[in-house]
Amino acid sequence: xxxxxxSSQMALSLLSESGCSKRVIAHCKAVSALAxxxxxxxxxxxxxxxxxxxxxxxLLHDIGRSKTHDVNHVIVGVEIAKSLNLPESIVSIIECxxxxxxxxxxxxxxxxxxxxxxxxxxxxxxxxxxxxxxxxSRVVSIERTIEQFSRTxxxxxxxxxxxxxxxxxxxxxxxxxxxxxxxx
Numbered sequence: 001x002x003x004x005x006x007s008s009q010m011a012l013s014l015l016s017e018s019g020c021s022k023r024v025i026a027h028c029k030a031v032s033a034l035a036x037x038x039x040x041x042x043x044x045x046x047x048x049x050x051x052x053x054x055x056x057x058x059l060l061h062d063i064g065r066s067k068t069h070d071v072n073h074v075i076v077g078v079e080i081a082k083s084l085n086l087p088e089s090i091v092s093i094i095e096c097x098x099x100x101x102x103x104x105x106x107x108x109x110x111x112x113x114x115x116x117x118x119x120x121x122x123x124x125x126x127x128x129x130x131x132x133x134x135x136x137s138r139v140v141s142i143e144r145t146i147e148q149f150s151r152t153x154x155x156x157x158x159x160x161x162x163x164x165x166x167x168x169x170x171x172x173x174x175x176x177x178x179x180x181x182x183x184x
Contacts, residue, residue, distance in 0.1 A: 003087030005052055008032070011059040018080055019066035023136070030137040032058035035130035041174040042122065049122050050089075057093035058127045060086070064094070074098050075112055089123070096120075097128045099149070100162025119166070129170050132163055142167045 006014065015025050035058040039051040064077025077094040096102075101118030108114045119125040132145045142163075149160050 003089055005056050005087060005090070008055055008059060011056045014060065014084060015063055015066070018063050020063065021065075024062055024065045026137040027134060028059050028062050030134045030139075031061060031127065031130045032056075034058075034134060034139060035127050038126045038130055038170070038174045039123070042126070045173060047122065047173065049126070053089055053093075053123045054126050057090050057123060058130060060090055061094055061097045061127055061131060071098060071110060072112075074102075074117065089121075092121070093124050093127050096124050097131050099159035100128065100132070100164075100166050101159075103158065106158070118162070125166060125170060129166050132166070142171075 012025065012029075015028060020028070032055050035054045036051060039049045039054040042049045043051060060077075060081065062073065062077065063080050064073035064075070066080070067073070067076045074095060074097070078091055081091045081094050096117045096119040098117070101116070102110070102112070103118070104114050104116050107117060119128045133139055133142065135144070135148075146160060146163060149157065149163060153159055
């Protein structure tokens, strides 16, 4: 990757300077820690993954929450990232992390620029998936995540299917990293 990524310490400074609360920063740190575990598991399986991009992208994924806590934090986050001249790979992670991604039709309904906001690279998918498994700053099960999304969006919302597909794609690559690691 040719893009110059900020260090993790710089990413944390950017969150703070942008006005993110301690709670949001704690969430971003938790997502980053889990996403890095996922990336390292993929790397051990021989997959080509940029662990540093995953770490920094996960730290910055919610930078838009410095201004709003609704779904539009994605668009605000993209604007902030671009104003900070962050690499396009980071902007893309911010842009596609919400839910299991947002389709062009859903973007239109939200009043966003009309295009797909779906994770496509392995790094984008790992950050998106880790974000779905962190509630506040603690790890939760995929079942709990699906239950929460079903309750909030309705059982047949397309985001739920995308989250399930993301889980089905990534779980075989990363395994159950939340299982008791002392038994290994």
